[in-house]
Amino acid sequence: MANRGGSADLPLHGGRVPKWLSERMARLGAVICQAIVMEYGRDELLSRLAHPFWFQSFGAVMGMDWHSSGITTSVIGALKGGLRPLERELGLHVCGGRGRHSRKTPDELVAIGNRVGFDGAALAKASRLVAKVDSAAVQDGFELYLHGFIVADDGHWVVVQQGMKGDAKTARRYHWRSEGLRSFVEQPHAAIEGAGQGTIVNLTDVRAARSRSSQVNILGGMGPDAIVREVGRIEGIAEPAPVEDDQPLLPHLVMPEHHDIRPKDVMLRRLHGSLAAAADRAPTDFTELLLVPGVGARTVRALAQVAEVVHGAPHRFADPARFAMAHGGKDSHPFPVPLKVYDETIRVLKSAVGKARLGRDEELDAIKRLDRQSRQLEAGATGPSFSEFIAEERRRAPEYGGRTVFDDLPSAYARAKMRV
Known part of the structure; x- marks a missing residue:
């Protein structure tokens, strides 16, 4: 059976991703994927996409709303656009999407299979089964509206799909992965994310095997006596045989309703670690960036x-809010998206990946050292309080080209929304 990664609560948010952000998300998402594949391989990227904590952090670092269901739609859209020109290089293809795009997934898989050589018809069937399981076998009250299917040239795949419960204003995201999958109807999920809604009917639970078998037998003509016995068992007239609970406790990420990021949403010592590493490595590894006053150091x-x-x-992605500290959020939380910083980040990563393709790894290694040093320094690093950090970012937002979705709205309305 597939490994499960945990669950999370996601508030359901409307709105749109502006073009100035969606285009940047596609570029940044693509180059991050290139770096992961180059460093760790294609299967590792698929594993990350099947991990709900990493997926949320990935969206947050790209400037999306850090806590909302909108990250799912925007990340799938960004990857579909950003990875399309890199399909031959990476051997990865993103199919489906939201609404009508999700219904095109089987046809896309067949077409890609004919082009690269895997069994597209079999994967089209898998796509339909995945959607059917999450809409019918897991009766949790969420109506599916998004289905993203990421497949590699070797036929390995990940599915990320999401359902909504409009009256409760909540969303649930489901992650699947082909590796280790033996059955579509018995514990197939890599992860399920979503708000707890009380008792649900989950026919994919290993403990529901008897129920699945009984349903097939009943529908196959067991007769009225068997149906009466089954109803009696369900109503407690006949005591069901005890079953062993083999469901392990899983990590559970709770994404709050509030739009603003609060100190409790961020592991401050890890943020201080990254700040300290950037201050330490910038003069050594990123000298050319520092020629741009005020922006270069911020980019590091x-x-x-x-x-x-x-x-x-x-385990580093338990606080996705922390990754919004890289490029802010389109709704101004934690601060406006610093476009100059964002563009420099993309430029540096693209340069590093491009040179690494030619055998020159020094820039990609410098970025790797940033991560290594962040972890080394975080135990003893100090820095500004969370409130001071946010206040400074907001103060310098104009210098960094800060922008939000409210900039094109009437000024009074925009100011009111930013205060929410």
């Missing part, structure tokens, strides 16, 4: 957090 701080998304271990 962003790179330290991007480096952790590339190199960090799974």
Whole structure:
């Protein structure tokens, strides 16, 4: 069976991703994926995408709303656009998406399979089964509206799909991975994210094997006596045989309703570690960047957090809010997206990856050292309080080209939204 990565609560948010951010997300997401594949291989990237904590942090470091369900849509969209020109290089293909795009997934898989050589028809069937399990076998009240299927040339794949419960304003994200998958109907998920909704009917639970078998038998013609016995068992007239609980306790990430990032949402010692590493490594490894006063040093701080998304271990992503400190958030939380910093981050990463392709690893190694030193320094590093850090970022936002989704709205309305 597939490994499960945990669960999370996600508030359901509307709105749109502005073009100025979506285009940057596609570029930054693509180059981060390139760096991961180059350093750790394609299967490792698929493993990261199947991990709900990493996935949320990945979206946050790209400037999306750090806590909301919108990260799912925007990350899948960014990868679909950003990785398309790199399909031959990376051997990765992103299919599906939201709404009508999700329904095109099987046709996309067949077309890609014909082009690169895997069994597209079999994967199209897998896509349908995944959607069917999460909409029918897991009866949790969430209506699926997004289905993203990421597949490699060797046929390995990850599915990220999401459902909504509009009346409760919550979303649940489901992660699947082909590695280790033996059954579509018995504990297939790599992870399920979403708000706890009380008791649900989960027919993919290993403990539901007897129920699945009984349903097939009943529908196959066991007759009225068997149906009466089954109803009696469900109503407690007949005591069901005890089953062993083999569900381990899993990590559970709770994404709060509040838009602003609060001190409790961030592991401050890790933030201080990345700040200290950036201050230490910048003069040594990123001298050319520092020729741009005020922006170059700030970019190295962003790179330290991007480096952790590339190199960090799974346990490092328990506080996705921390990764919003790299490039802010489109809704102004924790601060406006610093476009000058964002663009420099993309430029440095693209340069590092491009040179590494030619055998010159020094820039990519410098970024890796940022992550390593952040972890080394965080135990004893000190720095500004969380409130001071945010206040300074907001103060310098104009210098960094700070921008939010409210900039094109009437000024009074925009100011009111930023105060929320």
